[in-house]
Amino acid sequence: MSVVLMTTSRQGDTRWNRLVPVAAQSTFKELWIPAAEALGLQWVPLFEAGFPLERSDLPDVIRELEALRAWCVSSESHRRGILERLDRLIDELNEISKSDHDVEIFIG
Template sequence: MTVSLGIKHHDSGAFDVVPIATSDYFKRRWLPACAHLGLRYVSHFHDGALSTVSPDDLPDIVAELEILRAWAAANDAFMVERIDGVLRALQALDATSCEVDFG
């Protein structure tokens, strides 16, 4: 299993997937970092709690990803690469014209 960001575009019906991590890697590396940093959204990317993300929650998710990225810069280059991909995707989207989910 993998953990990913999904973006469904309302106008075209297209569905983009941005990979985050394998389930095992997420549990071994991301979850301990989330617990250490007190991240409440990112820690649920894997468990279905964010199967539908409110546009109002996106700024908080981006803020948490930036915190995690700063921590990972000294600890996990692979995590930084994946966080950068998710941040690029989230910052490029129009939240009013798509649905976002993590799982």
């Protein structure tokens, strides 16, 4: 199993249909969850089970991901392994947040 970001255009524009890998399930449990707990994050642990996001949720989710990123940069080297995926996830969510395109967003 794995955690992914999946977006689907509600307007049929396939350029907005994306499947972005976030983490293998084991990596998510071993690295992401402990980091999220250490930081007191609320959204990130929900990624494990999966849930749909509303556009209005994006600022809070992005803020948490940026906090996680900062913590990983300043922490032990094994946590740096998630930075590439974390950066891509933040970039994708920022792109969605700034666009006016109507997409369904699911993380899980």
